[in-house]
Amino acid sequence: MPQHFHPAIAEIPADQWDALAGDQPCLSHAFLAALESSGCVAPGTGWMPQHAALWDGDRLLAAMPLYLKHHSYGEYVFDWAWADAYRRHGLDYYPKWLSALPFTPVPGLRVLGVDEASRRALIAGVIDHVRDSGASSLHVLFLTAEEAGWLAEAGLEIRHGVQFHWQNAGYRDFDDFLARLAQPKRKKIRQERRKVAEAGVTFRVLRGAAIGADDWAFFHACYCRTYAEHRSSPYLTLRFFEDFHRARPDACVLMIAERDGTPVAASLFLQDAEALYGRYWGATEFIPCLHFEACYYQAIDYAIQHRLARFEGGAQGEHKLSRGLEPVRTTSAHWIADPRFRDAVRRFLAQERDGVDGYLDELTEHLPFKRQDG
Known part of the structure; x- marks a missing residue:
């Protein structure tokens, strides 16, 4: 089953992409195509589309939005400190590979597929491609908990953050x-x-x-x-x-x-x-x-x-808590090519996850809803 990297989402049939992506508007072929057709996502803005796709003839088995990035703007999962650490050691952090919805911190699927086997095969091929490219890293942002589980098995480090969503x-x-x-x-x-x-x-x-x-x-x-x-x-x-x-x-x-x-x-x-x-x-x-x-x-x-069922209030903002939005955990996954930095990032993320757990506990104690006795 051949895997290809497409420099434009237009190369992938919209009906096949959307059949895998489901109803979420930010993951739709139309959303990604509009970003590219308008020039918002383009090599000149630091976003080089290289969408990964696994094919069986003309049938799309698995796909993921994928970009070669020359900066970290428009992502909402911050790795500026990692880039600075590379710079201080005389190494290049950019370009890096990114699977995300540009400028859009909406959680959801990132690796699309007809079944889990196809999705696993796609991500394995993407990791090989990233390694062969000589780039510093691969980052998959705002993914689902299920994806995080098998991306961790594939060698990616898991990072957590916090957003605020209103639940109906x-x-x-x-x-x-x-x-x-x-x-x-x-x-x-x-x-x-x-x-x-x-x-x-x-x-x-x-x-x-x-x-x-x-x-x-x-x-x-x-x-x-x-x-x-x-x-x-x-x-x-x-x-x-x-x-x-x-x-x-x-x-x-x-x-x-x-x-x-x-x-x-x-x-x-x-x-x-x-x-x-x-x-x-x-x-x-x-x-x-x-x-x-x-x-x-x-x-x-x-x-x-x-x-x-819910209203997602976007990135950050503790002020949302007092207005009825509740804290939820977000997840991203990161593969670092250099073993030395991979170990450093692993240690950092372990400490950060503990901090996020404590932060979520603290926020939950201050939810604005009436206390339920008994």
Whole structure:
């Protein structure tokens, strides 16, 4: 069964890729293709697509998104210290190999296949390819616990992190959700929502074909403003959002905040059958508590109304805990070519995992929900 490395996702038939990937929008052929067609993912931006695929004739048996990277931007699993250690020893950390969803810390499958044997065969071939390439390492980010198990068997080191997800406990409406919270947290959320309402802000929630060109233009301006405020450059172009929306319209949920009929902020979410995924937001002016309303409360309300199982709030942010999102463990896997650095990384990750375990325990003790007696 031949294995190939494709410099463009377009070389792999969309129907076969999506049959293995399932419904998750960020893993879809359309999402990855839009990143490439818009130029956001390209050698010139430090992302060189080399998607791995295992074939039986014209039938796709297994595949994984794979990139040769010349930096560590847009990953959300930080290895800058590892790169610095290589540099201080006179070695090159870049290029490295990365299996991930570019700019998108959404957990899920990374090694796709018709069965486990095909997936294992694919990853074995990828490791051989990485070794032969002379690159420093391979990194598989935000993968599933099942994948982590057999990637560890294949010699990859496992790393854990923390995200915050809201879980739908069958709430009837937003007030029912609030009723499950401890009184101080419930009061704080109501106060924050009241400030936004008293500022005269209302929301238009748009999905799929209801999102127009002007809506995308306004959203992208807000998105760019957020990066500018952090003295950074945006990763994604307006063309990317438009291309993806054209291919997967129902995956896009855009919430636009307005005051006196004028848009003042926008937040973008992606949706599948089970979950809502928080992605980007921005505002044209500061309005107290608008960020919380646009990025969390509107999303929770939407998830309840549409009976979605969870809302994933994106990377980082302990402030999400007091707003009803719960800590969850994330997982990545890492293969380091140099035996000396492999041992050092192994020791570091063992200590880091202990720290993550303690952090999760501490966060769990401070969940905002009412205590259950007995």
